[in-house]
Amino acid sequence: MKKMICSASVMCADLLHLEENMNALEAGGCDELHFDIMDGTFVPNFTLGVDFVKAAVRACKLPCSVHLMVARPEDYIERFIDAGCKSVTIHVESCIHAHAVLMRIRKAGASPGIAINPATPLTKLDYLIDRADRVMLMTVDPGYAGQKILPGAYDRVRILREVLSYRESRAKIEVDGNIDVHHAALLSKAGAEIFVLGSSSIFNGGDLGEALRAFREAVAVERQLV
Numbered sequence: 001m002k003k004m005i006c007s008a009s010v011m012c013a014d015l016l017h018l019e020e021n022m023n024a025l026e027a028g029g030c031d032e033l034h035f036d037i038m039d040g041t042f043v044p045n046f047t048l049g050v051d052f053v054k055a056a057v058r059a060c061k062l063p064c065s066v067h068l069m070v071a072r073p074e075d076y077i078e079r080f081i082d083a084g085c086k087s088v089t090i091h092v093e094s095c096i097h098a099h100a101v102l103m104r105i106r107k108a109g110a111s112p113g114i115a116i117n118p119a120t121p122l123t124k125l126d127y128l129i130d131r132a133d134r135v136m137l138m139t140v141d142p143g144y145a146g147q148k149i150l151p152g153a154y155d156r157v158r159i160l161r162e163v164l165s166y167r168e169s170r171a172k173i174e175v176d177g178n179i180d181v182h183h184a185a186l187l188s189k190a191g192a193e194i195f196v197l198g199s200s201s202i203f204n205g206g207d208l209g210e211a212l213r214a215f216r217e218a219v220a221v222e223r224q225l226v
């Protein structure tokens with residue numbers, strides 16, 4: 001089993017105690033912070049922004065990854081990179097020239113990622129995989145936390161893993177949406193490596209560091225059973 005990369009979804013944090021949450025995640029071995037940016041147009045919700053990311057970057061030393069669920073993400077790339085984001089993920093559905101945007105992200109000094117919604121065919125990634133360091137498969141429709149995972153998610157991860165292996169791509173598969181212990185174990189066996197963790201996994205009102213450690217251990221056990 002490859003190392004499980006845990007990306008904590010900041011939109012699920014206790015925003016009144018943001019610094020405490022960030023410190024607990026760092027102490028618990030979290031790999032990165034995940035920022036969902038929504039504009040109310042590409043998805044039916046509004047969340048976070050550049051100034052919020054700047055505040056979180058000051059609060060801890062964890063690398064920050066931004067997931068742009070917005071129309072015209074190319075208008076915001078440099079602003080989030082300047083705010084401290086080390087990785088920027090855009091949606092294939094929101095970019096007319098996604099390949100150019102991915103190259104622009106890398107040129108600006110960040111790691112590019114491409115995300116794809118559950119109803120979008122994986123073939124839309126054919127000419128983008130080689131330009132991305134991560135491919136994010138949404139396991140729920142983007143926009144809100146707490147949704148049930150869509151049953152086709154496992155097959156999509158497995159198929160994408162086969163494609164990446166065939167093309168000898170080093171891109172990592174990221175999954176986002178209702179990642180509880182059972183789902184994480186199944187998705188891990190299918191080939192996922194980066195897991196966006198939210199209210200279904202670690203943000204449950206307790207100590208975040210302990211919750212993260214317990215989650216990793218539980219997934220390792222569950223993976224032997226599924």
